[in-house]
Amino acid sequence: MAYIRLDSLAFEHNLNTISHHIASTIQSAPELALVLKDNAYGHGLTQIASLAHSWGIQSVFVKNYAEAMQIYELFPVITTLYGEVPYDAPSNIWHSIASLAELEAMLAWFPDKACGYSTQAMLKNSPQEVSKIPSIPYQRTIELKVNIGMNRNGLAADELDSALMLLERSPHIRLGGVFAHNGYGDNDDRGFMQSIQRFYAIKQRVLLWSERNHIPRPRFHSLSTSGALRFYAQQRELCKEWRLDSALFDDIVRIGIGAYGYHTSDVPLHIQLRPVASLWAKKISSLFLKKGERIGYGGVSKVRKDGVFSTYDVGYGDGLFRLSGSEGRLFCASGEEILPVMSMDNFSCQSEKKEICVFDDVRGWAQTFRTIPYVILTHLSPFLPRVVV
Numbered sequence: 001m002a003y004i005r006l007d008s009l010a011f012e013h014n015l016n017t018i019s020h021h022i023a024s025t026i027q028s029a030p031e032l033a034l035v036l037k038d039n040a041y042g043h044g045l046t047q048i049a050s051l052a053h054s055w056g057i058q059s060v061f062v063k064n065y066a067e068a069m070q071i072y073e074l075f076p077v078i079t080t081l082y083g084e085v086p087y088d089a090p091s092n093i094w095h096s097i098a099s100l101a102e103l104e105a106m107l108a109w110f111p112d113k114a115c116g117y118s119t120q121a122m123l124k125n126s127p128q129e130v131s132k133i134p135s136i137p138y139q140r141t142i143e144l145k146v147n148i149g150m151n152r153n154g155l156a157a158d159e160l161d162s163a164l165m166l167l168e169r170s171p172h173i174r175l176g177g178v179f180a181h182n183g184y185g186d187n188d189d190r191g192f193m194q195s196i197q198r199f200y201a202i203k204q205r206v207l208l209w210s211e212r213n214h215i216p217r218p219r220f221h222s223l224s225t226s227g228a229l230r231f232y233a234q235q236r237e238l239c240k241e242w243r244l245d246s247a248l249f250d251d252i253v254r255i256g257i258g259a260y261g262y263h264t265s266d267v268p269l270h271i272q273l274r275p276v277a278s279l280w281a282k283k284i285s286s287l288f289l290k291k292g293e294r295i296g297y298g299g300v301s302k303v304r305k306d307g308v309f310s311t312y313d314v315g316y317g318d319g320l321f322r323l324s325g326s327e328g329r330l331f332c333a334s335g336e337e338i339l340p341v342m343s344m345d346n347f348s349c350q351s352e353k354k355e356i357c358v359f360d361d362v363r364g365w366a367q368t369f370r371t372i373p374y375v376i377l378t379h380l381s382p383f384l385p386r387v388v389v
């Protein structure tokens with residue numbers, strides 16, 4: 001059966017390299033948090049979580065509650081990026097809130113609604129009155145997402161005060177973090193620094209609020225792989241040029257693709273990362289074919305020279321993109337050409353190997369299918385076995 005090999009040394013190398021790259025220019029480096037969403041970018045959630053735990057990762061980000069429940073015992077903080085979290089979920093599972101409406105809905109579904117305090121009532125009543133709400137054992141921690149220029153999701157800057165006011169008055173919700181997604185990390189664009197400036201302005205407002213209300217300071221974060229690598233490499237110059245106060249640096253960085261061995265930045269990053277996943281397939285059968293004979297559906301591939309051709313047990317049903325013949329040529333890691341048309345469960349190439357490495361770096365696949373490594377990786381079927389080496 002085909003399987004995915006996970007190179008634990010490459011994974012460690014990536015985390016060490018990224019952590020060194022970020023820490024080398026500043027005194028108190030941000031914590032390195034790992035993004036494990038979408039089955040750890042197709043690598044296998046539980047396998048990568050366990051490697052991350054061994055490395056010392058403390059905070060992770062997952063897609064939803066179902067993913068969080070598979071790994072919550074391994075980390076002090078697991079934040080779900082999407083969907084809901086039940087009020088009685090393990091308390092180290094934090095829930096991100098991406099709009100005012102979502103926050104209001106969350107307040108409304110707490111079981112103490114029976115006490116007569118709806119969101120509206122909380123807004124109308126004084127905090128003293130609201131604090132009379134009998135304490136119940138449930139308290140959920142949230143991370144509030146704010147929009148800083150990507151204009152995709154997150155609270156608008158002018159909704160922040162309403163959100164903070166709701167939080168002040170809710171005994172059941174604790175603000176664990178405030179975060180944003182800088183959508184310009186990959187591009188050489190002013191938008192990157194403008195987004196950072198916007199986030200710093202939001203940070204200042206939240207810090208003032210937390211001091212004024214004696215509410216513990218939440219954590220702040222806004223950078224993913226390319227943004228973090230780029231920002232910390234030249235933070236001194238950037239702080240000067242954009243008048244940023246280094247006291248307001250983020251507390252954590254959210255590293256996704258870099259941990260898995262890739263980055264897609266247009267800006268040179270001067271970092272060597274190693275792909276973690278490689279895909280291996282096993283031979284199903286071999287056949288001697290003569291020049292001119294054809295292989296597979298529709299006979300798209302014609303044999304150019306007599307030789308032995310074999311079929312291997314992985315195809316588009318396992319999450320690979322289907323090679324039809326019009327995309328350009330595609331090769332296995334050891335150089336054998338993958339012959340179109342790819343089938344659901346297998347592909348053919350000229351080889352007699354018992355086991356073949358389909359890829360050990362998905363950049364070639366991404367190029368052939370005019371997409372990015374993220375797409376190739378996240379499509380990998382969760383049913384392929386993962387083997388950590």
Ligand SMILES: *Cc1c(COP(=O)(O)O)cnc(C)c1O
Pocket residue numbers: 035037081181223224225226254255256257258
């Ligand atoms: C996916 C994601 C990341 C990670 O981005 P990379 O480019 O893979 O490092 C960070 N933050 C959020 C909110 C994300 O959704």
